[in-house]
Amino acid sequence: MKESLSNRIEAIEESATLAMAAKAREYKAKGIDVISLSLGEPDFKTPQHVCEAAKKAIDEGKYFAYPPVAGYPDLREALAEKYNKENNVPYKAANIVVSNGAKQSIANVMIALLNPGDEVIIFSPYWVSYDALVRLAEGTPVFVKGTLENDFKVTAEQVEKAITPKTRAIIFSSPCNPTGSVFSRSELEAISKVVLKHENIIVIADEIYEHINFAGGNVSIASLPGMFDRTITVNGFAKGFAMTGWRVGYIGAPKWIADGAIKVQGQITSANCSISQRGALAAVQGDLTPTHKMVEEYNNRREIVYKLLKEIPGVKANYPQGAFYFFPDVSYYYGKSDGEKTIKNGEDFCMYVLDKAHVSLVAGGAFGEENCVRLSYAASEKELVEALKRIKETLSHLK
């Protein structure tokens, strides 16, 4: 038989973040002391009250059956309440769909919304999976690029220029993975005014990093005038509550879109893990002190990494306002060589740093910017200082 996969699968790449994390694990398994700054994964433990709630759910023995497809009613209620209280968006439980991570939430809505050839404007640099999920749903990604000078943020004028009669959706994250940029209220207002001129465009606002925001409160675009009916707000527990492995993401969306996402989910995963949902309920109803402590720690690390990055010749970095990434421009090193190896692009740069400095990063091409690499500072201060020291030393051999 000819081994031929679908065109949809052939059209996408393996997730670069997960691929680089796997490579780092491979090196570690060989006994190499790799500092892994590739995966965006909190290095903290899930807060105790969340773990206790999940343990209790197991002991009670009430949560072993299939949960409702969209999530347990009390969790949907609690998430709607969170959106009302924290984000000023009047979602009700019927607007909420709980899924296996924000990634599945986005996949569900892409499948539910797009017809072949529908265009989705992706603010670039972008999180690696946006592009792939649009393509999997047979949509056409249209990239609109922010520049380092504008903190990588796309402007309303750029959005306006990119809109065509085929535009169905716009997707971005704020705080942004990979750049750490945060859209201000006025920037979001300007974008919403452009969107509201076009009656068929839906905004997919990925707010998974909302708590890790050093710039002050998060503004949800769905809370702006006229935008409730035009926005899907994506969120999840992985980043703010150190719950990556629990796989709980969710959307708030107009009911017709939520119903579409539920239909997709019912056919693909039936529902999200019952025990994880009980943990998530404790997280959303509980005290945010553990989250705030983690954020404080990320903020300290941001300062340290920024200072150390600036000490590396030729590296240009913006000062991130949220999330836990730096996305420095390292193109100064492209074309340089240590006498044996010449760095041609971001992939070469990352492999060189992995081989010589034993630090894993992710090449920026997967995020839409060849000149940059992504560094996650969700690692201990000690590891970060050591990693930056090693990178600086290694790069000094490139002439």
Ligand code: GLU
């Ligand atoms: N969102 C994280 C990252 O960007 C986790 C890995 C992934 O799902 O891409 O590193």
